[in-house]
Amino acid sequence: MFIDFFFVLRRKGVPVSITEWMSFIEAMYNGHFQSSLNHLYYIGRAFLVKSEAYYDAYDLAFQEFFGGIATQDVELEKVLDWLENPLNRLPKMSPEEMMEFQKQLEEFKRTHDMEELMRQFRERLKEQKERHDGGHKWVGTGGYSPFGAYGYHPGGIRVGGESWMQSAAKVAEERRFRNYRNDIILDVRQTKMALKKLRELKREGSQEELDIDETIDKTAKEGGEIELVFNRSRENSVRIILLMDTGGSMLPYTELCEKLFSAATQTDHFKEFRYYFFHNCIYQDIYEDIANYKRVPTEKLFSLFNKNYKLILVGDARMAYSELFDINGCIDYFSTNDKPGLEWLARLKDHFPHSVWLNPTHRNFWGHYTVDTIGKVFPMFELTIDGLKDAIKALTSKTKNPLLYNS
């Protein structure tokens, strides 16, 4: 059945809903567009895909489902060429004849389904070896076969014809929208947009909204002297702390982290935004600068910021076993630590219930002991747009995690 295309789309990751599919099918069967692969491609895309980020996935799905046509034994190019230059164009039809065709079209829709037609089309392309104009079986122009251009077959498949920019199968194959996939690129702007989702609206700031009830009350009390009362409008009250790993293993991801960092600092929509740095793991001190010179006691995070702050840690979470589990396991030669790193991480998690860990490395490379362990303390997400979105969902959800560290 044609519905398989729906499942191919879902499998390729296009979030198509039933509603969208139904209106697409409805549009198709109402005959609102010509039956050609090109129409199907573009109109299907308009109905089923609602973000350019999924255009690439759509192309892939389309290719999988309809792609056989482009790579048949008879080259599509040649077929298109025959179709574009018909030898005999059909004479104009009278309204009665058109009516007759309408009737046939209805009949055809009842008796054929899309899949059957596609199958026949592929088969016939396979059998066909030469050009056809007129006639009623082969793919060609001006004829009555269900396949071809400039011809009349009710409900048939039209191949090419008219000046579409390119054939749909070819467009799909080109995958021009690959760059729009959102699991691949992460730029400052996109990151900003993702971060904008981090918000909690509260009434703060200047008073702008007219409070009608209060105004009437006040006015009545003043004996009819009009007294306008305004309310504060709602504003974002999210406060963020960003902790970034500057360790050596993070070097390949510098650019990625820079992007996240500049997006976060440029987003003026947080109530407050603080950032600190650490080296591989967190101990009693964190740093105010990337070069790790200006020390700040980690304890200060607990005293300065309450639990309403949202904590984002960025790092690859990959380190030597001792750095996470041992006293004096710190990688810096001149530093010592009397509590293991894991303990500090657990304390952070307890103090800031809303916290996430963003990992710039690919999920496939997370199979490392310290990564697993840290992943159990903080919910861990990939540093991609999708990962960031999930992380933000986790940050704004109301559920509380059990305490890890009791002191």
Add this chain to the structure above:
Amino acid sequence: MAGGSQGYHGSEDYIASKPLMEIVNVAVVLRKPLVVKGEPGTGKTLLAHSIARALNKKLLIWNIKSTTKARDGLYVYDTVQRLNDARFKDKDISDIRQYIKMGRLGQAFQSDEQVVLLIDEIDKADIEFPNDLLNELDEMTFHVNELDEEVTAKHRPIVIITSNSEKELPDAFLRRCIFYYIEFPDSEMMESIVKVHYPDIEDKLVREAMKKFYWIREMEGIKKKPSTSELLDWIKALSLGGIKIEKITSEIPFLGTLLKNEQDTDRFVRLSSNQGSGFGFRRR
């Protein structure tokens, strides 16, 4: 049938690609709002103007700002005015109707003929904004609380919504719409766009200018890529300034019309000056 003589085929001053025209026709026939997304300068807003002109319908534009609320598009009840009028007793204030002012959507609903309604840059508003319009766009009706009356569309307007992808639009909203992403025009398309705007300009100048234009667009690290409107400005400047074609091939006159921030200009100068050996330089 869409695509027949009745449908939309672009207008004199607007070049629409074939797929886009088709989608517009489908949206009109199926009475679904059309969401148009794309880079700035790809002609999203102009599309609505073009549709209105081509189909000979009135265009209502609702420009969205960051402070716009969904209610603003339906109607506004001017309480303060009414209070003020009540104070001096020189007006009859019993008729609330005179204090209800229809917003753009309200006007579109009340219009005696079908109109084209452009909701421009919907992503500028609050993230929840599109959701607040779901029912109104679906049912084409809304309720005026103060009058306890329904306002229903006399003729379902053709709704065109543009978005710059500043914010993601909610899924529930998108599900009810038809979506089209306008790609940045390729050089062939761009040439016809330029022709529409400046039919008298020399072909050779246009071609050279476009070559440079796409070259700049593809430069790595340019933050604000020049768009169609910048190209049009540039070509105009070139032809008004009487710049010789040879000059465009060797340097870029009026660079300021193409690149609008200092960083990009620096980057451009750096990249174009050491195109030889330094071009493949990679930061480690």
